[in-house]
Amino acid sequence: MATTTWTRRHVISLADFVPSEYDTVLQTAASFREVLSRRVKKVPTLQGQVVANLFFEPSTRTRNSFELAAKRLSADTLSFAQATSSLTKGETILDTAITYLAMGTNIMVIRHKEAGVPQAIANEMDRLQSQVSVLNAGDGQHEHPSQALLDLFTISSALDPDRPRLELLKDKKIAIVGDILHSRVARSNIWSLMGSGAEVHLAGPPTLLPLLFADYGKHRPGKLFLHWDLEPALQDADFVMTLRLQKERMSQHLLPSLREYHQLFGITRDRIQLCKPDVKVLHPGPVNRGVEISSDLMDDPQFSLISQQVTSGVAVRMALLYLIGGGKA
Amino acid sequence: MATTTWTRRHVISLADFVPSEYDTVLQTAASFREVLSRRVKKVPTLQGQVVANLFFEPSTRTRNSFELAAKRLSADTLSFAQATSSLTKGETILDTAITYLAMGTNIMVIRHKEAGVPQAIANEMDRLQSQVSVLNAGDGQHEHPSQALLDLFTISSALDPDRPRLELLKDKKIAIVGDILHSRVARSNIWSLMGSGAEVHLAGPPTLLPLLFADYGKHRPGKLFLHWDLEPALQDADFVMTLRLQKERMSQHLLPSLREYHQLFGITRDRIQLCKPDVKVLHPGPVNRGVEISSDLMDDPQFSLISQQVTSGVAVRMALLYLIGGGKA
Amino acid sequence: MATTTWTRRHVISLADFVPSEYDTVLQTAASFREVLSRRVKKVPTLQGQVVANLFFEPSTRTRNSFELAAKRLSADTLSFAQATSSLTKGETILDTAITYLAMGTNIMVIRHKEAGVPQAIANEMDRLQSQVSVLNAGDGQHEHPSQALLDLFTISSALDPDRPRLELLKDKKIAIVGDILHSRVARSNIWSLMGSGAEVHLAGPPTLLPLLFADYGKHRPGKLFLHWDLEPALQDADFVMTLRLQKERMSQHLLPSLREYHQLFGITRDRIQLCKPDVKVLHPGPVNRGVEISSDLMDDPQFSLISQQVTSGVAVRMALLYLIGGGKA
Numbered sequence: 001m002a003t004t005t006w007t008r009r010h011v012i013s014l015a016d017f018v019p020s021e022y023d024t025v026l027q028t029a030a031s032f033r034e035v036l037s038r039r040v041k042k043v044p045t046l047q048g049q050v051v052a053n054l055f056f057e058p059s060t061r062t063r064n065s066f067e068l069a070a071k072r073l074s075a076d077t078l079s080f081a082q083a084t085s086s087l088t089k090g091e092t093i094l095d096t097a098i099t100y101l102a103m104g105t106n107i108m109v110i111r112h113k114e115a116g117v118p119q120a121i122a123n124e125m126d127r128l129q130s131q132v133s134v135l136n137a138g139d140g141q142h143e144h145p146s147q148a149l150l151d152l153f154t155i156s157s158a159l160d161p162d163r164p165r166l167e168l169l170k171d172k173k174i175a176i177v178g179d180i181l182h183s184r185v186a187r188s189n190i191w192s193l194m195g196s197g198a199e200v201h202l203a204g205p206p207t208l209l210p211l212l213f214a215d216y217g218k219h220r221p222g223k224l225f226l227h228w229d230l231e232p233a234l235q236d237a238d239f240v241m242t243l244r245l246q247k248e249r250m251s252q253h254l255l256p257s258l259r260e261y262h263q264l265f266g267i268t269r270d271r272i273q274l275c276k277p278d279v280k281v282l283h284p285g286p287v288n289r290g291v292e293i294s295s296d297l298m299d300d301p302q303f304s305l306i307s308q309q310v311t312s313g314v315a316v317r318m319a320l321l322y323l324i325g326g327g328k329a
Numbered sequence: 330m331a332t333t334t335w336t337r338r339h340v341i342s343l344a345d346f347v348p349s350e351y352d353t354v355l356q357t358a359a360s361f362r363e364v365l366s367r368r369v370k371k372v373p374t375l376q377g378q379v380v381a382n383l384f385f386e387p388s389t390r391t392r393n394s395f396e397l398a399a400k401r402l403s404a405d406t407l408s409f410a411q412a413t414s415s416l417t418k419g420e421t422i423l424d425t426a427i428t429y430l431a432m433g434t435n436i437m438v439i440r441h442k443e444a445g446v447p448q449a450i451a452n453e454m455d456r457l458q459s460q461v462s463v464l465n466a467g468d469g470q471h472e473h474p475s476q477a478l479l480d481l482f483t484i485s486s487a488l489d490p491d492r493p494r495l496e497l498l499k500d501k502k503i504a505i506v507g508d509i510l511h512s513r514v515a516r517s518n519i520w521s522l523m524g525s526g527a528e529v530h531l532a533g534p535p536t537l538l539p540l541l542f543a544d545y546g547k548h549r550p551g552k553l554f555l556h557w558d559l560e561p562a563l564q565d566a567d568f569v570m571t572l573r574l575q576k577e578r579m580s581q582h583l584l585p586s587l588r589e590y591h592q593l594f595g596i597t598r599d600r601i602q603l604c605k606p607d608v609k610v611l612h613p614g615p616v617n618r619g620v621e622i623s624s625d626l627m628d629d630p631q632f633s634l635i636s637q638q639v640t641s642g643v644a645v646r647m648a649l650l651y652l653i654g655g656g657k658a
Numbered sequence: 659m660a661t662t663t664w665t666r667r668h669v670i671s672l673a674d675f676v677p678s679e680y681d682t683v684l685q686t687a688a689s690f691r692e693v694l695s696r697r698v699k700k701v702p703t704l705q706g707q708v709v710a711n712l713f714f715e716p717s718t719r720t721r722n723s724f725e726l727a728a729k730r731l732s733a734d735t736l737s738f739a740q741a742t743s744s745l746t747k748g749e750t751i752l753d754t755a756i757t758y759l760a761m762g763t764n765i766m767v768i769r770h771k772e773a774g775v776p777q778a779i780a781n782e783m784d785r786l787q788s789q790v791s792v793l794n795a796g797d798g799q800h801e802h803p804s805q806a807l808l809d810l811f812t813i814s815s816a817l818d819p820d821r822p823r824l825e826l827l828k829d830k831k832i833a834i835v836g837d838i839l840h841s842r843v844a845r846s847n848i849w850s851l852m853g854s855g856a857e858v859h860l861a862g863p864p865t866l867l868p869l870l871f872a873d874y875g876k877h878r879p880g881k882l883f884l885h886w887d888l889e890p891a892l893q894d895a896d897f898v899m900t901l902r903l904q905k906e907r908m909s910q911h912l913l914p915s916l917r918e919y920h921q922l923f924g925i926t927r928d929r930i931q932l933c934k935p936d937v938k939v940l941h942p943g944p945v946n947r948g949v950e951i952s953s954d955l956m957d958d959p960q961f962s963l964i965s966q967q968v969t970s971g972v973a974v975r976m977a978l979l980y981l982i983g984g985g986k987a
Contacts, residue, residue: 036433040377042405048698050726061428064407068379068432071405076700076729078722091944099719099943102968103726104694285428286420310431365762369706371734390757393736397708397761400734614757615749639760 006323010122010134013143014191022152022166022192028319029153029312030164036072036315045326046075049106054080055137056093056112061285062137062146065310066109069317075325078105097121098128107133107325115140115184133324141182147284148188150316152196154309155239158280169196170221173276175233176200177265178243178292179208185284186243187216194222201225203233204265207254230265234274241282242267242292258291268294272303280305335652339451339463342472343520351481351495351521357648358482358641359493365401365644374655375404378435383409384466385422385441390614391466391475394639395438398646404654407434426450427457436462436654444469444513462653470511476613477517479645481525483638484568487609498525499550502605504562505529506594507572507621508537514613515572516545523551530554532562533594536583559594563603570611571596571621587620597623601632609634664981668780668792671801672849680810680824680850686977687811687970688822694730694973703984704733707764712738713795714751714770719943720795720804723968724767727975733983736763755779756786765791765983773798773842791982799840805942806846808974810854812967813897816938827854828879831934833891834858835923836901836950837866843942844901845874852880859883861891862923865912888923892932899940900925900950916949926952930961938963 006024035043051070055063063079070077078100091099093112100108108125110118118136125132138144155174156164174193180186180202193200194217202209206228217224227233234240249255267281281293282305289295298304335353364372380399384392392408399406407429420428422441429437437454439447447465454461467473484503485493503522509515509531522529523546531538535557546553556562563569578584596610610622611634618624627633664682693701709728713721721737728735736758751770758766766783768776776794783790796802813832814822832851838844838860851858852875860867864886875882885891892898907913925939939951940963947953956962 038377041379041433042377048696048700048730050699060409064409064429065432068405068407072377076726078726080718080722092947095944095947098965099968100722102965103723103972104699104969286424289421289424307427307431310428311433314432367706370708370762371706389738393738393758394761397734397736401706615753618750618753636756636760639757640762643761 009126009324011145011320011324012119012122012134012136014145014148014188014195015143017191017195019166019195022149022195024323025149025316025319026153026156026164026166028323029315030157032318032322033315035318042072042074044074045322046070046073046106049075049325050078050104051075051107051109051321051325052078052080052100052105053109054097054100054111056080056110056117057138059111059138062111065313066135066137066317069314069321072314073318073321075107075321078103093117094121094124097124101125101128101130101132105132107135107321109135109137110139111137112139115142135320135324138184141184141187143188144184145188146313146317146320147185148192149320150309150312151189151241151282151284152192153316154282154305154312155280157308157312158305166196169193169198171197171199172238173199173201173236174239174241175203175237176241176243177203177230177233177267179245179249180204180213180243181208181210182246182249183243189241190216190224194220194224197221199223199225201227201233201237203227203230205255205261208249230271231274234271237275237279239280239282240267240272240275244284244286245288245291247288258288262291266290266292266294267297269297272297279303282306282309285310338455338653339447340474340649340653341448341451341463341465343474343477343517343524344472346520346524348495348524351478351524353652354478354645354648355482355485355493355495357652358644359486361647361651362644371401371403373403374651375399375402375435378404378654379407379433380404380436380438380650380654381407381409381429381434382438383425383429383440385409385439385446386467388440388467391440394642395464395466395646398643398650401643402647402650404436404650407432422446423450423453426453430454430457430459430461434461436464436650438464438466439468440466441468444471464649464653467513470513470516472517473513474517475642475646475649476514477521478649479638479641480518480570480611480613481521482645483611483634483641484609486637486641487634495525498522498527500526500528501567502528502530502565503568503570504532504566505570505572506532506559506562506596508574508578509533509542509572510537510539511575511578512572518570519545519553523549523553526550528552528554530556530562530566532556532559534584534590537578559600560603563600566604566608568609568611569596569601569604573613573615574617574621576617587617591620595619595621595623596626598626601626608632611635611638614639667784667982668776669803669978669982670777670780670792670794672803672806672846672853673801675849675853677824677853680807680853682981683807683974683977684811684814684822684824686981687973688815690976690980691973693976700730700732702732703980704728704731704764707733707983708736708762709733709765709767709979709983710736710738710758710763712755712758712766712768714738714768714775715796717769717796720769723971724793724795724975727972727979730972731976731979733765733979736761751775752779752782755782759783759786759788759790763790765793765979767793767795768797769795770797773800793978793982796842799842799845801846802842803846804971804975804978805843806850807978808967808970809847809899809940809942810850811974812940812963812970813938815966815970816963824854827851827856829855829857830896831857831859831894832897832899833861833895834899834901835861835888835891835925837903837907838862838871838901839866839868840904840907841901847899848874848882852878852882855879857881857883859885859891859895861885861888863913863919866907888929889932892929895933895937897938897940898925898930898933902942902944903946903949905946916946920949924948924950924952925955927955930955937961940964940967943968
């Protein structure tokens with residue numbers, strides 16, 4: 001395993017991540033990818049420690065990914081099912097977190113539909129002088145750092161499988177397409193990609209890409225561009241990240257129809273001709289086939305990195321759990 | 330453990346099982362039954378491998394049985410709760426399966442209310458040249474192979490506890506009673522019992538036992554009989570398998586009432602006098618007491634094999650997971 | 659671990675617990691508290707054994723506490739989710755328990771909204787001559803013994819951290835405040851506290867504290883007092899146990915409003931001046947902040963033992979699982 005100087009107790013946001021931190025995550029994840037290729041895919045790193053997956057908002061995919069990462073580090077896992085929880089009995093979220101602390105939890109992985117909940121819990125854990133680490137697994141429209149880090153690992157591994165690192169993305173053109181406004185995945189990715197020195201092109205309909213996103217570009221090595229049309233974003237792109245479209249956007253009058261969305265912003269085999277020949281397409285999943293991306297393109301291993309993203313997810317989450325929890329007494 | 334020449338990657342249906350395969354399952358399950366009688370009931374066979382229990386249709390009983398089997402082989406388990414899954418977000422079932430593949434799943438145990446889903450997922454896993462194995466844990470009205478194999482293990486163990494094997498069933502009279510039409514348990518059992526050379530007697534009301542079932546008997550060593558009355562099926566029977574009656578059959582006008590069903594097809598202490606003196610009764614559970622079988626008979630260990638079926642379930646599922654997953658890199 | 663002469667197979671009620679049993683639980687829990695302070699918080703005591711958490715009534719907190727206790731003893735755990743269970747298919751509770759027995763369960767931890775269910779299952783397990791142990795994790799308004807034992811461990815540890823034991827509570831004044839009538843926590847605590855020789859003062863509005871509770875005090879070393887006002891219960895108290903108030907009590911016309919309840923029976927910084935200067939406050943959780951107890955008092959480590967109760971819960975449940983399951987073949 002890499003020798004590092006990791007000092008962060010919580011991972012809530014990528015807004016203040018520095019390059020050496022990104023590289024530590026990438027390097028550690030690469031080591032765990034090697035573990036995952038062995039016959040016995042477990043290491044004893046977190047044996048006897050407790051990882052609590054507190055998913056106040058349901059998610060099978062991310063929860064399973066964190067759960068598998070924790071199990072492969074030999075941690076014990078606790079999970080929390082919103083429907084049957086004491087929250088329905090009126091307890092506050094902080095009290096729930098304090099209960100898990102008192103049970104002996106070492107790491108809390110938290111998803112909540114409100115932005116700021118993981119930060120509030122991390123603050124409370126620090127105020128109580130606990131040693132507990134908090135990992136944000138998605139909070140409202142704020143951030144989803146483990147998703148952006150697995151995207152970074154997937155992209156940098158596509159550029160150099162043996163030694164994924166941040167500098168590989170410098171000056172690469174990366175398009176992020178879709179419902180930017182409501183996407184915590186987009187926000188976290190903007191931080192990491194801008195931090196790498198990439199050229200980031202956001203594309204979406206005006207209702208889903210307000211101008212305020214231009215501010216995200218300041219004081220970072222990367223360059224940020226906004227487009228209300230798809231074509232300029234795709235032109236010579238090295239990577240295209242598509243975002244999941246929530247179908248409720250239509251009832252909110254932000255979108256006319258899925259069909260029109262696909263006509264304007266769907267990634268298809270035709271449109272992808274605008275990109276670099278070896279362009280790769282990403283999507284955080286689950287995909288609405290034929291909406292964000294055409295079905296055939298999604299399944300084409302020449303272009304699609306979607307399965308690699310899922311695989312990267314386990315390695316990156318092992319890395320995060322290891323880095324924030326591995327050295328504890 | 331038995332030295333075998335098992336070559337099957339998936340277990341979807343028993344329609345094409347050959348006698349040596351049945352015997353391999355029985356012999357392997359017998360070995361695991363021995364493991365389960367020890368103080369420490371675990372073996373390291375599947376350590377570091379991932380078994381995903383994908384139950385798109387809810388089932389506590391079968392899911393717990395597979396989960397316990399996987400844990401006793403030291404596998405890591407992932408589980409999927411329909412209610413909170415991303416399927417509610419519009420992802421296709423194949424995409425869900427591909428996500429579990431990409432996470433590193435080695436064996437997928439799949440239950441779905443539609444017939445054919447496990448086969449479709451197995452086909453997709455093969456098309457992608459993955460090494461993943463698929464186990465059908467019940468698909469619609471198609472098949473439930475692990476249930477039929479645990480029934481076979483239970484029956485053959487009743488005939489020879491030390492060496493359960495297929496040939497023990499030859500020429501035994503086995504009645505299957507109830508809602509044959511809608512039962513995947515019945516369909517899988519017909520394949521295994523006809524394969525053993527048993528005499529299989531199906532009995533049920535005409536609405537629940539259509540004539541097309543006569544075709545199931547062709548090209549097998551066993552003999553198949555259909556009865557719209559219970560008595561000829563019970564006459565000199567060695568084993569009576571009762572099927573669970575879904576109460577919604579009545580609202581579908583296929584049954585007049587539970588009471589009338591019990592009067593005509595319920596297994597009672599009186600009726601069982603028609604069978605061989607040492608007849609044994611099976612039921613896949615959960616039982617509607619006083620409907621498919623009278624309550625006192627169900628609890629009488631002289632006749633009932635129902636608890637043994639549950640116990641056999643863990644050993645047989647360990648055997649299946651071992652056979653399809655044990656030798657993998 | 660302590661050498662003990664524990665002979666109890668099930669823990670259903672504290673009504674017939676004797677002092678040496680309380681002390682064995684306290685002493686064993688103290689040993690496990692030491693295990694929980696180590697880097698690797700696991701012991702192999704229950705390796706290969708199966709603990710089934712059968713929560714017919716939902717509870718994240720108690721279920722997670724038992725699950726963590728079982729995992730730290732290296733048991734395999736099975737869990738039961740009411741919503742997706744075969745109970746919805748009409749199976750009886752005893753049949754469900756027999757199914758878990760047949761799967762190979764060694765210890766059943768049972769919560770049910772009806773009083774008496776854990777006892778009924780324990781009787782059935784004994785009738786079947788199984789070796790299975792049953793732990794009552796809360797049944798209706800009957801008992802919640804593991805909660806009372808963790809309260810006892812918390813209180814006696816507050817009095818002597820190194821050697822918690824029953825005799826420490828002798829002649830201590832302990833107030834139990836709130837909805838006594840509906841509380842299984844109160845009932846179990848009355849048994850243990852009266853058994854210790856403490857002076858137990860119950861306080862609550864007349865609708866929630868009927869006179870029949872006076873009978874609980876007979877034939878025990880402790881003294882029992884009932885109060886329909888808070889003040890005499892708090893006067894010189896050493897410990898104050900507050901009970902959770904179910905909000906549905908108001909719609910049942912047993913309470914005028916949460917606000918009035920708090921005015922009359924809420925524990926506040928002012929009121930606690932009546933108690934001994936080093937008084938400690940307990941609550942089984944989850945707390946309705948500002949109802950049973952004022953928010954600031956709940957968070958004040960000088961007075962509140964609420965987090966210690968949760969921590970004690972894991973150690974006490976490890977002790978119970980160890981004592982009833984540890985020595986089995």
